[in-house]
Amino acid sequence: MSDKNVRVRFAPSPTGPLHIGGVRTALYNYLFARKQGGKMILRIEDTDQTRFVPGAEEYIIEAFNWCGIEFDEGVINGGPYGPYRQSERKDIYRDYAEELIASGIAYYAFDTPEELSSIRQQYESEKKTFIYNYEERQKLRNSLTIDEKNVADLIGKGTPYVIRFKMPEDEMVVMDDLVRGRVEVNTKVLDDKILFKSDGMPTYHLANVMDDHLMEISHVIRGEEWLPSLPLHVMLYRAYGWDEPQFAHLPLLLKPEGNGKLSKRDGDRLGFPVFPLKWTDPKTKETSRGYREDGYFPEAFINMLALLGWNPGDERELFSMDDLVEAFSIERVGRSGSKFDPEKARWFNHQYLVTKGNEELADLFEPILTGKGIAAGKEKVSIVVGMVKERANFVTDLWDQSSFFFVAPAEFDxxxxxxxxxxxxxxxxxxxxxxxxxxxxxxxxxxxxxxxxxxxxxxxxxxxxxxxxxxxxxxxxxxxxxxxxxxxxxxxxxxxxxxxxxxxxxxxxx
RNA sequence: GCACCGUUCGUCUAGCCAGGUCAGGACGCCAGGUUUUCAUCCUGGUAACACGGGUUCAAAUCCCGUACGGUGUACCA
Missing domain, CATH: 1.10.10.350 (Arc Repressor Mutant, subunit A)
Structure with a gap:
C-alpha cells in the first residue's frame, strides 16, 4: 500500500547547530521514507545570506552521520534534482516569481524596510497591528498603486523592490494535514508575504514550495511552526497549478519544566544537551554540549527521540532503527507538544549500555583508562566491564564503578x-x-x-x-x-x- | 491584539476517529523481596481524563463555550 514515488526531504538552514527537534523531524522523515520505500533528500536552505554560519552545514551532516540517518539525495551525495543548496539555485527562482506577477497573483513593492517599520511603529502606538494586506496595499508603494510605466522606470533605475503575494481578500483555504486533519483559514487574516527579496534571493516560502515541487517531494513533514504559513504555501501550489504534496506538521519539543519551546538555555540550566553534537560558535567561541560528547549512544539517542511524539500503539519502548522503520506510521504521531525528559533519556542509554557486548564496551572504556594512566589488558577490562555495567548509564560511569579493579583504594569511605x-x-x-x-x-x-x-x-x-x-x-x-x-x-x-x-x-x- | 494548533498520572504516552473494562504501560518516586555491599532484578504502591454546559440509558471519547498553553504574525527560516 505504499505510494509509488514517496520522496521526502529535510531542509535545514545553516544558521547554527541542529537542534534535537530538528533531528527528530529529520528522523520522522527518514522513517517514513524507509517504511514507504521512498527517497530521503537533504536540501540546504541558505537563502538568508546574513544568517549564514560557517561550519553549520558540516555540523548537520556530521550529526546525521552519527545518528545513522542516511540521505539518498542531497548536498552529501548529489542526485538528479540538484543542486541541493538553494544559494546555488538562485537563478531559477526569479523567473517563477515574475511568472506570478504576469498572472496577477503577485506584485512588485517598493516600500523600504525603514518605511515599513516606521508604519508598524506608528500603528503600534495607536494600539493597532499593521499587516501588509488587501487594505493596506492600496496605500503603499507598489505596482498596484503605481502605473505600469512608472513601475518600469523605477525598476529600470535600479530601485530596490520585493515581490509580494497578492493575498485574496476573502477566501476560505481548505487544507489537509496528515497529523491534524482538515484545517481551514480565511485569507482575510493573512498578509501579502514577500516571495522574493530585494537582494535577489527568494524567501523561504517561494524557495521551499518551488524546490519541493521541482524535486518532486511527495510529503512535506516539518515542524508545527510552519502550520501558520501553510495556507500561503498551498495557495502557491495552486497558483502555479502544481500538485500539492501531502503535509504533516509535527508537534514541537517543549522544555522540561515550565512552558515554551526547548532551547539551548534550558539544556545549560538543567544540565542536558540540546544538540546532537558539541558545537562551538565560530564568532563567540561559546560552546554547547552534545549528546555524543555526553556519552550517549546514537541508538539510544534516536530511540529516545523517536518516542517523543510518536508511539507504536503497543507497549514496546526499545527500538533499533530498523525496528522503528518497521513500526513507524505518520498517523501515530501525536498532536501535542512533548516535554523533553532528561531522566528518561538516561534510562534509554542505560538500556543500550547493558545490552552491549563486553568487548565493545571495553574498547570504549579503554581511552578513559588510558587517560588515567592505566594500561590493563583488553581481556581484564572486558571482564570488569561485564561485572559493573549494570551500574552505569554511560561509558564514563564505568570508571566510578570499577576503579578499584585497577588501583587500590587510597582512602576509605x-x-x-x-x-x-x-x-x-x-x-x-x-x-x-x-x-x-x-x-x-x-x-x-x-x-x-x-x-x-x-x-x-x-x-x-x-x-x-x-x-x-x-x-x-x-x-x-x-x-x-x-x-x-x-x-x-x-x-x-x-x-x-x-x-x-x-x-x-x-x-x-x- | 489577531489567526491557527493543542490540553489524559510530575514526565513520555495508550485509550478518542467507529461512546459502555477498577482509565493501561513506561520513566521517576515510595515500600517490600533478592544480595556480604552498591547496582541490577522481582513484587507491590503512588499519581491523570483542564473547567463548564449540552447530546445520550451511558462521555476521557461526540457538540458548544471558557480557561490555559504553544506557534505564527520579519526583505528569518
Missing part, C-alpha cells in the same frame, strides 16, 4: 568505616589475611569456599566479615561479588590492600 568497621574487625582481618595467604588456587569459587568455611568455623558473622573485607579491598561498600574482585586483582594485591587498610583505618576502640 568514612561513613562506611563508621558503620561497618567494628572493634573486632582489625583482628579478624588479620586472621582473614592469613587465611587468604594460605590459598593456592586463587579462584573466586575457591576463595569463597575457603573464606566461608573459616567464617563458619570461627562463628563470625557473615556480614561482619564481608563488609569489613569489602571496605579494605574496594574502599567503600559497593561493587560486584567480592570474591570475583579479589580473584581478579590477585592474591598479592589483595594481601597488600589489607595491609594498607589495616594501617590506615587502624583499630577501633571498643
Amino acid at each position: 568514612q561513613k562506611a568505616v563508621k558503620k561497618r568497621w567494628k572493634a573486632d574487625s582489625y583482628e579478624q582481618m588479620i586472621e582473614l589475611q592469613k587465611v587468604l595467604s594460605g590459598i593456592d588456587d586463587f579462584s573466586s569459587d575457591n576463595i569463597e569456599q575457603t573464606v566461608k568455611s573459616w567464617i563458619e568455623k570461627k562463628e563470625y558473622g557473615m556480614g561482619m566479615i564481608m563488609n569489613a573485607f569489602r571496605l579494605l579491598i574496594v574502599g567503600a561498600l559497593k561493587g560486584p561479588h567480592l570474591f570475583d574482585i579479589v580473584a581478579l586483582i590477585g592474591k598479592e594485591d589483595t594481601l597488600q590492600r589489607i595491609d594498607f587498610g589495616l594501617k590506615t583505618i587502624g583499630k577501633k576502640e571498643a
Whole structure:
C-alpha cells in the first residue's frame, strides 16, 4: 500500500547547530521514507545570506552521520534534482516569481524596510497591528498603486523592490494535514508575504514550495511552526497549478519544566544537551554540549527521540532503527507538544549500555583508562566491564564503578568505616589475611569456599566479615561479588590492600 | 491584539476517529523481596481524563463555550 514515488526531504538552514527537534523531524522523515520505500533528500536552505554560519552545514551532516540517518539525495551525495543548496539555485527562482506577477497573483513593492517599520511603529502606538494586506496595499508603494510605466522606470533605475503575494481578500483555504486533519483559514487574516527579496534571493516560502515541487517531494513533514504559513504555501501550489504534496506538521519539543519551546538555555540550566553534537560558535567561541560528547549512544539517542511524539500503539519502548522503520506510521504521531525528559533519556542509554557486548564496551572504556594512566589488558577490562555495567548509564560511569579493579583504594569511605568497621574487625582481618595467604588456587569459587568455611568455623558473622573485607579491598561498600574482585586483582594485591587498610583505618576502640 | 494548533498520572504516552473494562504501560518516586555491599532484578504502591454546559440509558471519547498553553504574525527560516 505504499505510494509509488514517496520522496521526502529535510531542509535545514545553516544558521547554527541542529537542534534535537530538528533531528527528530529529520528522523520522522527518514522513517517514513524507509517504511514507504521512498527517497530521503537533504536540501540546504541558505537563502538568508546574513544568517549564514560557517561550519553549520558540516555540523548537520556530521550529526546525521552519527545518528545513522542516511540521505539518498542531497548536498552529501548529489542526485538528479540538484543542486541541493538553494544559494546555488538562485537563478531559477526569479523567473517563477515574475511568472506570478504576469498572472496577477503577485506584485512588485517598493516600500523600504525603514518605511515599513516606521508604519508598524506608528500603528503600534495607536494600539493597532499593521499587516501588509488587501487594505493596506492600496496605500503603499507598489505596482498596484503605481502605473505600469512608472513601475518600469523605477525598476529600470535600479530601485530596490520585493515581490509580494497578492493575498485574496476573502477566501476560505481548505487544507489537509496528515497529523491534524482538515484545517481551514480565511485569507482575510493573512498578509501579502514577500516571495522574493530585494537582494535577489527568494524567501523561504517561494524557495521551499518551488524546490519541493521541482524535486518532486511527495510529503512535506516539518515542524508545527510552519502550520501558520501553510495556507500561503498551498495557495502557491495552486497558483502555479502544481500538485500539492501531502503535509504533516509535527508537534514541537517543549522544555522540561515550565512552558515554551526547548532551547539551548534550558539544556545549560538543567544540565542536558540540546544538540546532537558539541558545537562551538565560530564568532563567540561559546560552546554547547552534545549528546555524543555526553556519552550517549546514537541508538539510544534516536530511540529516545523517536518516542517523543510518536508511539507504536503497543507497549514496546526499545527500538533499533530498523525496528522503528518497521513500526513507524505518520498517523501515530501525536498532536501535542512533548516535554523533553532528561531522566528518561538516561534510562534509554542505560538500556543500550547493558545490552552491549563486553568487548565493545571495553574498547570504549579503554581511552578513559588510558587517560588515567592505566594500561590493563583488553581481556581484564572486558571482564570488569561485564561485572559493573549494570551500574552505569554511560561509558564514563564505568570508571566510578570499577576503579578499584585497577588501583587500590587510597582512602576509605568514612561513613562506611563508621558503620561497618567494628572493634573486632582489625583482628579478624588479620586472621582473614592469613587465611587468604594460605590459598593456592586463587579462584573466586575457591576463595569463597575457603573464606566461608573459616567464617563458619570461627562463628563470625557473615556480614561482619564481608563488609569489613569489602571496605579494605574496594574502599567503600559497593561493587560486584567480592570474591570475583579479589580473584581478579590477585592474591598479592589483595594481601597488600589489607595491609594498607589495616594501617590506615587502624583499630577501633571498643 | 489577531489567526491557527493543542490540553489524559510530575514526565513520555495508550485509550478518542467507529461512546459502555477498577482509565493501561513506561520513566521517576515510595515500600517490600533478592544480595556480604552498591547496582541490577522481582513484587507491590503512588499519581491523570483542564473547567463548564449540552447530546445520550451511558462521555476521557461526540457538540458548544471558557480557561490555559504553544506557534505564527520579519526583505528569518
